[in-house]
Amino acid sequence: xxxxxxxxxxxxxxxxxxxxxxxxxxxxxxxLSRIETMEPDAIVAELxxxxxxxxxxxxxxxxxxxxxxxxxxxNYDYTGLEIKTAGTxxxxxxxxxxxxxxxxxxxxxxxxxxxxxxxxxLPYDVGVKALDWLIAxxxxxxxxxxDFFGGEPLMNFEVVKRLVExxxxxxxxxxxxxxxTITTNCVALTDDKMxxxxxxxxxxxxxxxxxxxxxxxxxxxxxxxxxxxxxxxHALKMAKMRGDKEYYVRxxxxxxxxDFSKDVIALNDAGFEQISxxxxxxxxxxxxxxxxxxxxxxxxxxxELGQEYIRRRAAGHFINFFHFNVDLEGGPCxxxxxxxxxxxxxxxxxxxxxxxxxxxQFVGREGYKMxxxxxxxxxxxxxxxxxxxxxxxxEKCRSCWARFYCSGGxxxxxxxxxxxxxxxxxxxxxxxxxxxxxxxxxxxxERENRLRAKEQEEK
Numbered sequence: 001x002x003x004x005x006x007x008x009x010x011x012x013x014x015x016x017x018x019x020x021x022x023x024x025x026x027x028x029x030x031x032l033s034r035i036e037t038m039e040p041d042a043i044v045a046e047l048x049x050x051x052x053x054x055x056x057x058x059x060x061x062x063x064x065x066x067x068x069x070x071x072x073x074x075n076y077d078y079t080g081l082e083i084k085t086a087g088t089x090x091x092x093x094x095x096x097x098x099x100x101x102x103x104x105x106x107x108x109x110x111x112x113x114x115x116x117x118x119x120x121x122l123p124y125d126v127g128v129k130a131l132d133w134l135i136a137x138x139x140x141x142x143x144x145x146x147d148f149f150g151g152e153p154l155m156n157f158e159v160v161k162r163l164v165e166x167x168x169x170x171x172x173x174x175x176x177x178x179x180x181t182i183t184t185n186c187v188a189l190t191d192d193k194m195x196x197x198x199x200x201x202x203x204x205x206x207x208x209x210x211x212x213x214x215x216x217x218x219x220x221x222x223x224x225x226x227x228x229x230x231x232x233x234h235a236l237k238m239a240k241m242r243g244d245k246e247y248y249v250r251x252x253x254x255x256x257x258x259d260f261s262k263d264v265i266a267l268n269d270a271g272f273e274q275i276s277x278x279x280x281x282x283x284x285x286x287x288x289x290x291x292x293x294x295x296x297x298x299x300x301x302x303x304e305l306g307q308e309y310i311r312r313r314a315a316g317h318f319i320n321f322f323h324f325n326v327d328l329e330g331g332p333c334x335x336x337x338x339x340x341x342x343x344x345x346x347x348x349x350x351x352x353x354x355x356x357x358x359x360x361q362f363v364g365r366e367g368y369k370m371x372x373x374x375x376x377x378x379x380x381x382x383x384x385x386x387x388x389x390x391x392x393x394x395e396k397c398r399s400c401w402a403r404f405y406c407s408g409g410x411x412x413x414x415x416x417x418x419x420x421x422x423x424x425x426x427x428x429x430x431x432x433x434x435x436x437x438x439x440x441x442x443x444x445x446e447r448e449n450r451l452r453a454k455e456q457e458e459k
Contacts, residue, residue: 002073003401004033007441008306014440016401017074021328023444027051031059036073078338078392089137091145091342093349093360094130096122096153096160101187102227104219106254106280106288109151114351114364121156122352126373127163130350133373135174147181149349149360154188164200181205183250185219187227189234194241203246206235210251210263210277218254218288236271248274248322254288255280258297261305268312268319276322279431281413290427299434306438310445326405326439340407344370344386358386361412368415386411386421394422396429406432 001016011029013022024032030051034043040060047056066072099119103111113119131146138144146167148160160182167178182197183205197204208231209215216226239247249272253260264277279298282289290298305321312319341347344358351363354374362368371377391397391408409428411421418425 001075001401002032002036004029005437007437008303008310008445010441010445012437012441012444013072014401015072015074016404017076018070018072019328019404020071021440021444022072023448027055028059031056031063035060035063088139088141089134089346089348090141090143091147091347092130092134093147093149093347094122094127094163095150095349095351095360095363096127096148096156097151098352099155100150100152100185101155101222102152102185102219103222103224106218106252106282106286108281108361109363113151120352122159124159124162126350126352126354127159128166129354129373131163131167131170131178133350133356133376135170135176137378138176142175143177143179145179145181145347147183149183152185152187153182154184154193157188157193161196164196179203183207185227186231186234186238187221189238194234194238197238198241198245203248204238204242206238206247206249208232208235208249208251208267208272210253210257210260211266214257214263215251217256218252232270239272239274246274248276248320251275251277252280253277254282255290255294256288258290258294259301260298261301261308264305264321265308268317273318274320274322278323279428281410281416281425281428283416292427295427295430298431302431302435302438306442310442313446314449323435324439324442326436326443328440328443338390338392338404338407340390340409343411344389345383358382359412361410362415365415389421394424396424400429400433402429402433402436405436 003014003016005012005014006029011024011026013024013029013032014020027047030047031043034046038046040057043060044053044056063072067074098113099121100107100109100111134144134146153160164180167180171177179202180200181203182201185207207219209218212228215228215231219227221227221230235249239249249267251263251267253263257263260277264275267275267277279290280288306324309319309321309324341359344362347359348370349357349360349363350373351357354372355363356370356372356378357363357365357368358370368382370379370382389408389411391403394408397403397408406429409424409432413425413428414423415421416425
């Protein structure tokens with residue numbers, strides 16, 4: 001399967017099965033756009049008024065050579081591929097607090113209480129049981145991932161600290177290693193907390209929505225006050241403290257700011273280099289839910305962002321946008337590409353009450369409680385269902401060119417909008433395909449620019 005497209009001013013052909021990507025000129029683009037559905041002579045007949053006939057036939061010959069070399073028009077048979085079965089859990093979203101000091105209007109967790117679950121903080125002993133449960137279910141896996149989440153985990157920071165200390169103790173006893181992450185809105189991010197986080201956390205996610213006007217509207221404090229001026233200095237200080245350690249600023253765009261590229265740029269201008277601004281997912285009855293009629297504008301925003309992204313990086317103004325990261329030369333194996341994030345299988349969420357869910361977004365949804373770390377129960381039937389929820393088992397995904405990059409999309413979003421984890425959400429698919437096109441174009445254009453610069457240096 002070929003995917004031939006234009007993005008950021010470039011013409012690109014991607015061979016889906018092999019993963020090869022080719023920047024092409026206009027004649028090659030037009031030929032490649034037809035090569036899977038038309039015979040060579042018919043292609044030449046249709047295009048010879050626009051392009052030289054000999055050039056067209058030469059392009060067709062080159063395509064045939066690349067096909068023979070396994071670089072174009074590959075067609076792999078995955079029917080016999082052995083997919084990993086459920087069993088090993090390697091990552092946990094540990095809810096340190098079902099409470100929050102903000103009241104974000106689009107919050108999937110309904111202000112921290114997860115849709116009627118009572119507000120509470122994670123008790124230390126429940127956290128201990130959660131870490132022990134992860135160790136017990138991790139098999140031979142050495143590196144284990146734990147994200148302290150909420151609500152707002154800084155509201156329970158002393159327990160977070162004690163659990164990190166407990167995790168380090170268990171490392172020495174078990175030979176495992178914990179990579180801790182914390183996701184915070186930064187309101188209560190004091191100097192002493194920053195020092196601990198910088199030392200102990202492999203990654204930190206800082207929540208900030210972009211422009212001050214957008215952020216203050218969407219992310220007020222619990223008493224309805226603006227939060228941008230509280231959060232920004234804390235987030236900047238934390239980001240600068242990280243140095244070359246991992247962090248990123250994570251924002252959300254909604255129907256109220258479809259011009260979200262301005263929010264990405266605003267975050268970069270404020271001093272952040274590692275940025276993720278992602279589309280909200282809400283049911284259609286929410287005034288903040290993205291609408292199908294906004295799709296053309298949203299796609300254009302990714303184009304505008306991509307162009308500015310390349311300009312800034314070329315000028316030495318560094319920015320790394322999460323959704324423009326794509327590895328075209330290495331990346332995960334095919335089995336990982338098929339299964340995605342691993343929610344409900346390799347990855348689970350644990351609430352302050354010790355309940356286990358497939359991920360943080362499933363918390364409180366009926367029928368998705370998998371067990372409890374308090375009694376050691378774990379529903380492997382649900383786990384197997386999520387393990388089998390890969391792209392080869394999704395009708396809509398099997399014929400999609402983006403299947404090996406999005407890995408079938410978000411199961412929680414599919415369940416929320418379509419009532420079925422195996423039926424991807426159409427809006428999510430549309431946006432994912434567009435940002436993947438832009439990501440591939442960014443990669444190809446920047447690579448081409450580097451090669452040209454090297455050639456100039458060698459002359």
